[in-house]
Amino acid sequence: MQYESASVSERRTLPPAVAVSTVAFALAPPKDATLDSSTSEGLDPTALWIPLVRRTRAPFRDMWALPGGPTRWDETLADTALRTLHDAVLRAPGYLEQLYSFGGVERSAQAQRLVTIAYWALYGEGDLAADPAATPQPEHSRSQRGRWDDPNGVTALHSDQSRDEPDSNVAWFSADRLPELAFDHGDIVAYALSRLRSKTEYSAVAHRFLGRTFTLAQLRQVHEAVRGQAVDPANFRRQALAQGYLVDTGERETGTHYRPARLYRFAAEAAPSENTPEQQHPQQTSPHQTPPRSRP
Known part of the structure; x- marks a missing residue:
């Protein structure tokens, strides 16, 4: 009907x-x-x-x-x-x-x-x-x-x-x-x-936004966008490298008008699983998570 x-x-x-x-x-x-x-x-x-x-x-x-x-x-x-x-x-x-x-x-x-x-x-x-x-x-x-x-x-x-x-x-x-x-x-x-x-694991989010290789500045942009605020470049660089999930590829950017930056990739253990794409297996929200109240 x-x-x-x-x-x-x-x-x-x-x-x-x-x-x-x-x-x-x-x-x-x-x-x-x-x-x-x-x-x-x-x-x-x-x-x-x-x-x-x-x-x-x-x-x-x-x-x-x-x-x-x-x-x-x-x-x-x-x-x-x-x-x-x-x-x-x-x-x-x-x-x-x-x-x-x-x-x-x-x-x-x-x-x-x-x-x-x-x-x-x-x-x-x-x-x-x-x-x-x-x-x-x-x-x-x-x-x-x-x-x-x-x-x-x-x-x-x-x-x-x-x-x-x-x-x-x-x-x-x-x-x-x-x-x-x-x-x-x-x-x-x-x-x-x-x-x-x-989400505490920003690296998993960054995987979805970035290509196979990326600069630290591009990785910082993901963190800034997710957090909604700028972060100090020097502190971010030090912390990102100290966490151990980045691998220096030994390569640099090409085609830039400034000093080319180093290119990194994520370590294999930091990458999200490719065997469980959410397009095939969407996750259900946990019962303890409460949505906001709907507006009248």
């Missing part, structure tokens, strides 16, 4: 709809991205960036929201997260993990009650540098099923818009300077940031 056609008494007995929303973090937006207007002075090197989608229908029409949408009958939750994220960013993330379930009674305004399974994703520099035209398109993509925020899946793309072109309703924002978001998506972002910044 469709919610819109149900009577008031019938709506009270309908089960909640299930949707997925994803907070996707990157050190910098892709080169072809539309940026929030407040970034006119340049990108903040100590910020994480996330893509948001402008809603095209009620409720919360014209407000920004996380990429996501209803899960399909023939999709896993992770598949829905990957599909809707690809629709917004046109590229697959390097890492995807289930974050938490949000099911406040009041969170869907006057629409059908909605339970959202939140994910978080990490985009490395290589992930965002990929050519959208060469990126495999997930099954049930927007060109086949419609826009991400269309519950009926019938709103087609504009005839002049290719799936490889950025959507005009998608923009990248600094995670610390977000507009008011639809639903309780502001709470979801805050919770994802808290989880990310509470």
